[in-house]
Amino acid sequence: MADNLSCTVVTPAQTIYAGEATYVGLPGEVGSFGVMKGHEPLVSTLGSGIVKIDAVQASESARYVIAGGYAEIDDNAVIVLADKAVAIKDINVADVRAQAAKVEETLKGIPEGDADRAYYQDQKNWLNLQLTSASAAE
Amino acid sequence: MANLRDIKKRINSVTSTKQITRTMEMVATAKIRKATDRVVAATPYSEAMLKMLNNLAGNASEASHPLLAEHAEKKHVLFVIVCSDRGLAGAFNSNVLHTAEKKAVAYQGQGVTVDYILCGKKSIGYFAYRGVSPIMKFAGISADPTLDEARRIASFVREGYAAGTYDEVVIYYNHARNAADQDLRCEQLLPVDVSAVKSDEVQGPAATFDFEPNEAAVLSKLLPAYVETMVYHALIDSAAAEQGARRKAMKSATDNATDIINTLQRQYNRARQGAITTEISEIVGGAAALKKEE
Numbered sequence: 001m002a003d004n005l006s007c008t009v010v011t012p013a014q015t016i017y018a019g020e021a022t023y024v025g026l027p028g029e030v031g032s033f034g035v036m037k038g039h040e041p042l043v044s045t046l047g048s049g050i051v052k053i054d055a056v057q058a059s060e061s062a063r064y065v066i067a068g069g070y071a072e073i074d075d076n077a078v079i080v081l082a083d084k085a086v087a088i089k090d091i092n093v094a095d096v097r098a099q100a101a102k103v104e105e106t107l108k109g110i111p112e113g114d115a116d117r118a119y120y121q122d123q124k125n126w127l128n129l130q131l132t133s134a135s136a137a138e
Numbered sequence: 139m140a141n142l143r144d145i146k147k148r149i150n151s152v153t154s155t156k157q158i159t160r161t162m163e164m165v166a167t168a169k170i171r172k173a174t175d176r177v178v179a180a181t182p183y184s185e186a187m188l189k190m191l192n193n194l195a196g197n198a199s200e201a202s203h204p205l206l207a208e209h210a211e212k213k214h215v216l217f218v219i220v221c222s223d224r225g226l227a228g229a230f231n232s233n234v235l236h237t238a239e240k241k242a243v244a245y246q247g248q249g250v251t252v253d254y255i256l257c258g259k260k261s262i263g264y265f266a267y268r269g270v271s272p273i274m275k276f277a278g279i280s281a282d283p284t285l286d287e288a289r290r291i292a293s294f295v296r297e298g299y300a301a302g303t304y305d306e307v308v309i310y311y312n313h314a315r316n317a318a319d320q321d322l323r324c325e326q327l328l329p330v331d332v333s334a335v336k337s338d339e340v341q342g343p344a345a346t347f348d349f350e351p352n353e354a355a356v357l358s359k360l361l362p363a364y365v366e367t368m369v370y371h372a373l374i375d376s377a378a379a380e381q382g383a384r385r386k387a388m389k390s391a392t393d394n395a396t397d398i399i400n401t402l403q404r405q406y407n408r409a410r411q412g413a414i415t416t417e418i419s420e421i422v423g424g425a426a427a428l429k430k431e432e
Binding site: 008010011012013014015028029030040041042043044045068070072074079081083118119 | 176179180182183184186187189190193194285286288289290293347348349350351355356359360363366367370
C-alpha cells in the first residue's frame with residue numbers, strides 16, 4: 001500500500017468514485033497532469049476531459065468524462081469535484097445522441113439572446129463531449 | 139339529541155378521512171428516506187468545496203471578485219423562496235412565506251425594491267394572490283429538485299448581482315433538522331460571505347497550497363460553483379423537510395381523527411341506549427294502560 005493515494009470523485013449530487021489508486025490523471029484547465037504519491041498540495045481548476053484512475057485493483061480502474069470542476073490534492077488524497085461526470089463505460093451512445101438531437105431542436109426554438117440559451121448550449125456541449133469521449137475510447 | 143343515523147354518517151366520514159391521512163403519513167415516511175439519502179449523497183461535494191474555499195478564503199479580499207464585493211447601497215434585493223408544490227404539510231409553507239413577506243415589507247418601507255424567485259406552486263399561488271409577479275418561477279420540482287434548477291437560479295442571481303441589478307440575494311427555505319423537525323433558514327447567497335466560509339477547524343494549511351493556474355482564477359471559478367451548491371443544497375434540504383413536515387402533520391391529523399371517532403362512537407352508543415330506554419318505558423307504559431282497561 002506504500003505507493004497509493006486515496007482518490008474521490010464527487011459531483012454535486014453524489015460520490016461516484018472512492019478508492020485507493022496508484023495514479024490519477026486529471027484534465028487541468030491549463031493542461032493535463034498526473035498525480036502520484038507524494039504530490040505537492042495543490043488546488044487546480046479542471047477543464048472538460050477525462051479523469052483517469054489507475055486503481056490498486058486493476059479491475060477497479062476507471063475513466064470518467066467530466067465537464068469542468070476542481071481538484072484538490074493534499075496529503076496523498078485527491079478530491080475531484082466535477083460539475084458533471086459520467087463513467088465512460090456507462091455512456092450509452094444511442095441515448096446520448098437522441099438527447100443531443102432533442103437539445104439541438106430546443107435550441108433552435110429559443111431566440112438569440114434569451115437567458116435560456118446558455119443553459120441549452122451548455123447541455124449540448126456536455127452531450128457532445130460524452131460522444132467524442134466515448135468514440136475515442138472505442 | 140342528534141339522531142342515530144346522523145352520528146353514524148359522521149363516523150363513516152371521519153373514518154374515511156382518517157384512512158386518507160394515515161396513507162399520506164405512510165407515503166411521506168417512505169419518501170423521507172429517499173429525500174434524506176439525497177441530502178447525504180450531496181454532502182461530500184459541498185464539504186469538499188467548503189474546504190477548498192476555506193483554503194482560498196484566507197487570501198481573498200473583498201475586491202478580488204465581484205461576487206464577494208458588497209454593494210455600497212442596498213436598493214434592489216432578490217428573495218429566493220423555496221416552498222413545496224403541495225400543501226397538507228402543516229405550517230411548512232406558511233412559515234417561509236410569512237417570514238419572507240414580513241422581511242420584504244420591512245425592506246419596502248426603507249425604499250428597497252424586492253424581487254422574487256419562487257420555487258413551488260404554493261409560493262407562486264401565494265404571491266400571485268397578492269399581485270406580485272416573480273422574476274422566475276419553478277413549479278412541480280419541489281419533491282424532486284435537480285441540479286438543473288439550481289444551476290438556472292444560480293446563474294441568474296450571479297449575473298444579476300455582478301451586473302449590479304441586485305444588491306443582495308437571500309434564500310429562504312426549510313432545513314430538515316431531523317426526520318420530524320424543520321427549521322426555517324434564511325441565508326445570504328450574495329455577496330458571498332467569506333467570514334461564514336472561514337471555519338475554525340480547517341485553518342492552517344492554507345499557505346502551503348499551490349494554485350493552478352493561479353489563485354484568482356481558481357477563486358473566480360469556485361465562487362459561482364459555491365453559489366450553485368448553496369442553492370442546490372437548499373432545494374434538496376427543503377424537499378427532505380417537506381416530507382418530514384407532511385408526515386408530522388398527517389400523524390396529528392390521524393390522531394385527531396381517532397379522537398373524534400371515539401367521541402362520536404360514545405355519542406352514538408348513548409343515543410342508541412337512550413332510544414332503547416325510551417322504547418322500553420313506552421312499552422311498559424302501554425302495557426300498564428292496557429291492564430287498567432281490563
